[in-house]
Amino acid sequence: MRIILGVAGGIAAYKAALVLRLLTEAGHDVRVIPTVASLEFVGRATWEALSGQPAPSDVFEDVPQVLHVELGKTADLVVVAPATADLLSRAATGRADDLLTATLLTARCPVLLAPAMHTEMWEHPATQANVATLRSRGVHVLEPASGRLTGADTGRGRLPEPADIVAAALALVGGAAGPRDLVGQHVVISAGGTREPLDPVRYLGNRSSGRQGFALAQAALARGARVTLVAANVTLPAPARADLVTVETAAELRDAVRAAALDADVVVMAAAVADFRPATAAETKIKKRPDGSALVLELVQTPDILAELAVERLRAGQLVIGFAAETGDGDASVLEHGRAKARRKGADLLVVNAVGAGRGFGTADNSVTILDARGDVVASAAGSKAAVAQAIWDAVAALR
Incomplete structure (x- = not known):
């Protein structure tokens, strides 16, 4: 597939190198179009070395080939990462003052823009109006992530992770000729970590980022599914074309999943999902005790x-896939705990992964073992969460 990767002039331009790497490793022909400003962050030689092709910026480069028309007309997909506030403005108003914006005007293929900028710039009414205009024209604009920005700033406006950008982009074109075994299927996926209120300020929660669940949603979309994504306390950009339902607590997640699962x-x-919650949530903030005595919490399951x-199967023929985040202990290993849970839960598949000490939660990569209802290993996968998601869907397809 012929892909144009546009790179605008923001500090996040360095992450576009990984976007390029992921696309080329997937077998695609990628042509990079950096803006002149972006070359202040990442040099042209980097793009040409990684793509194996020239990386022009100006409409007057290679004039006989009429690049400012030809590149857009022949592309199967255009991705811009990062898309700065300036790039969004120029694209929304139809400017064509460099090769990238001219290419956006001539492209008739799916276009995905991945914004990155400071929070104040993203939230400014002008930027929001530009995003609304672009979306009204059929351009896919991701929501930026939240996290560390330039300098000491933290907030919304961070470039989504490269793997998430690639997954969202390829989902627009059917997963780049990958399997389409979920066409006509409704898939419900829960992601993130629930929070159980302790008082108006505090909660009991966990370290789940939701990345694996979102990667599963992206992969399911690419395979042709209609996806309902029930997200608990996640700051990731919503996958394009997924129906997103946001929840906070285990009770809210249960209700949302059951409602969506009726036709899944x-x-x-x-x-x-939290295994326990406080028996009662205080109506006011719990204060420290003057005498320094311990606070005893009563938790209920x-x-x-x-x-x-797994027991109810809310629709005939429904497949139920579970996850088990485990740590080994003196009684059993991660896999042994997973086997016991697989037999106890009764799901068609149970995806077991080790968590803790920088593994599983909040990381870009994952490593899982997939068990059947008897606890037998049917598959394993390691690598990016996007790659693990594909392996999980392959295991699901084997059940059909």
Whole structure:
């Protein structure tokens, strides 16, 4: 597939190198068009070395080939990462003052823009109006992520992770000729980690970022599914074309998943759901005790959503896939705990991964073992969460 990767002039331009690498490793022909400003951050030699092709910026480069028309007309997909506030403005108003914006005007293929800028710039009414204009014309504009920005700033406006950008982009064109085994299927996926209120300020939660669940959603979309994504406390950009339902607590997640699962062909419980919640939530902030004495919390168990779904099967023929984030202990290893849970839960597949000490939660990569309802290993996968997601869907396809 012929892909144009546009790179605008922001500090996040260095991350576009990984976007390029992921696209080329997937077998695509990628041509990079950097803006002149972006070359202040990443030099032209980098783009040409990684892509194996020239990386022009100016409309007057290679005039006989009429690049400012030809590149857009022959592309199968255009991705711009990062898309700065300036780039969004110029694209929304139809400017064509460099090769990238001219290419955007001539492109008739799907276009994905991945914004990156400071929070104040993203939230400014002018930027929001430009985004609305672009979306009204059919351009796919991702929501920026939240996190560390330039300098000491933290907030919304961070470039989404390269793997998430690539997954969203390829989903627009059917996953780049990958399997389309979920066409006509409704898939419900839970992602993130629930939070159980302790008082108006505090909560009991976990470290799940939701990345694996979102990667599963992107992969399912690329395979042709209609996706409902139930997200608990996630700051990731919503996958293009997924129906997003946001929740906070285990009870809210249970209600949302069960409602969506009534007509679902596959339910994937990838969210890290709290096993316990406070028996009561204080109406006011709990204060420290003057005498320094300990605070005793009474916790009650939350419903086992996965086990419920596995038993009830809210739709005939429904497949239920579970996740088990485990740590080994003196009683058993991660895999042994996973086997016991697989037999206990009754899901069609249980995806087991080791978490803790920089593994599993919040990381770009993952490593999983996939078990059947008997606890037998049917597959394993390691690598980016996008790659792991594809392996999980391959395992699901084998059940059909």
